[in-house]
Amino acid sequence: MDPRSAQPVVDSDIAFVGGGFRTTTFLSSAPALLRHRVRVYERGPGVGPGGFARYGITTTSIGSRFFKHLDLNGPFAPLAHSPELMEVARAEQPVAMRRLAAALSTLGRTLQNALGADGTRLESTVVAVRADSAGHRVDVQLDDGRTESARHAVLATGRTERPHxxxxxxxxxxxxxxxxxxxxxxxxxxxxxxxxxxxxxxxxxxxxxxxxxxxxxxxxxxxxxxxxxxxxxxxxxxxxxxxxxxxxxxxxxxxxxxxxxxxxxxxxxxxxxxxxxxxxxxxxxxxxxxxxxxxxxxxxxxxxxxxxxxxxxxxxxxxxxxxxxxxALGYHGQAPDLYVDGVLVRPGDSPDRLLADDDGALLVSGAAHPLLSVLRVEPTPLDRRDNTAYASDLYQRLAGRLDRLAAPVAEVNA
Ligand SMILES: Cc1cc2nc3c(=O)[nH]c(=O)nc-3n(C[C@H](O)[C@H](O)[C@H](O)COP(=O)(O)OP(=O)(O)OC[C@H]3O[C@@H](n4cnc5c(N)ncnc54)[C@H](O)[C@@H]3O)c2cc1C
Structure with a gap:
């Protein structure tokens, strides 16, 4: 703890594990969050397209849906003049996934610039996330043996298919x-x-x-x-x-x-x-x-x-x-091993879904955890598929909660 601020001494305020579609569109929906020390851990070479870069198909959703939360303010303002991004962001039809991936790469590069040299860890695979409730910190462990710390971690590691x-x-x-x-x-x-x-x-x-x-x-x-x-x-x-x-x-x-x-x-x-x-x-x-x-x-x-x-x-x-x-029997949320206070609460290969509150707080044994969040890692639950309101305000609510959590103590008490 830093005795002057009563805050843990950590490498970042908010660590995003995974720098794909969700992290990129979330952070570009909430430019104000970038005043905190945000760090993105991404196992690939760049932030932005995530899994969409791999596929030679057309999207299910119309192009504009992918960028419906985009806030063209602050560091994202110049993107209003990017044809690559804006043509997809205005498309009222599905788009080729390579175009979506290119648009997300453009957005991702802008985000990377805004985060600064220390704000991204590329080609860095996170193998474990350890939340320490008493110490008010989360340790992010990388596959090269390094561990970095944060005040809060957001899991945005996407989905994968598991052999059925x-x-x-x-x-x-x-x-x-x-x-x-x-x-x-x-x-x-x-x-x-x-x-x-x-x-x-x-x-x-x-x-x-x-x-x-x-x-x-x-x-x-x-x-x-x-x-x-x-x-x-x-x-x-x-x-x-x-x-x-x-x-x-x-x-x-x-x-x-x-x-x-x-x-x-x-x-x-x-x-x-x-x-x-x-x-x-x-x-x-x-x-x-x-x-x-x-x-x-x-x-x-x-x-x-x-x-x-x-x-x-x-x-x-x-x-x-x-x-x-x-x-082709569906996808499963993927995440590194999750530890809470020294206990492995969810191994990476767990069959359990990563459940979250409506504001993205990770549910551990049914209770919202104060140090961990999840950004739509799991597919939409079957019983919510027909509900267009499902998760529609998640970005806004998660951004508000993270902003409060990452605020300096003096600001919170003011
Ligand atoms: C073929 C296909 C078509 C789809 N079409 C649509 C569609 O049209 N509309 C729609 O809304 N959704 C669609 N989806 C769902 C789609 O997966 C999600 O909407 C979107 O990609 C999820 O974004 P994400 O950020 O969660 O995952 P991703 O974009 O995949 O990002 C996850 C990122 O986390 C990184 N990562 C993972 N594990 C680690 C780790 N341990 N350490 C560090 N980094 C890590 C990955 O490298 C990746 O960059 C489709 C999915 C597939 C497979």
């Missing part, structure tokens, strides 16, 4: 959907499709990730057909476990199940697929993915078929036959 237990029997032939849609793996996937010798490819799941993987697989098969006329090429089977949350059973039920004021109102034109009659909820599939799913469901997608299996094992014959199985 229901697909354990087919793991030798399995790829995660993120690998299939990754630009860097395109030629490898193409080789595998040619090497399949006509045996099927199976995509497990029917979400946006599944539809993105399906689109890439069909595009690659089309390319192969032109390059190798007459070669046996695979068909793609999409195994869905149920219509579940992607749709309502009928338009009447869609109207009845509305949560007034919190859900986007049902629209019989927009929300009903003209080809199939599927009644979509305000969740899950949108835009290109939704159109692809409609065509697949209607049996109008050449080279692809939809297979229903309440549990994946119901389609085991198909999985056995497949040359390639693509897992």
């Amino acid at each position: 237990p229901e697909l354990a029997s087919w793991r030798a032939n399995m790829l995660l959907s993120g690998s299939v849609i990754a630009t860097a793996r395109r030629s490898e996937i193409k080789d595998r499709l040619l090497g399949a010798q006509g045996r099927p490819v199976v995509v497990a799941g029917s979400s946006h990730s599944a539809m993105s993987a399906l689109q890439i697989l069909l595009d690659l098969v089309t390319e192969l057909r032109a390059e190798h006329p007459g070669a046996p090429l695979p068909s793609v089977h999409v195994v869905r476990r149920g219509p579940a949350r992607l749709m309502h059973d009928s338009a009447d039920l869609a109207r009845r199940d509305q949560v007034p004021g919190r859900e986007r109102p049902f629209d019989a034109v927009r929300d009903v697929c003209p080809a199939t009659g599927i009644v979509y909820r305000d969740s899950g599939l949108r835009h290109q993915s939704r159109a692809l799913y409609c065509a697949l469901w209607a049996g109008e997608l050449p080279g692809a078929a939809l297979v229903d299996a309440a549990v994946l094992a119901d389609a085991s014959d198909l999985f056995d036959e497949a040359a390639l199985v693509v897992q």
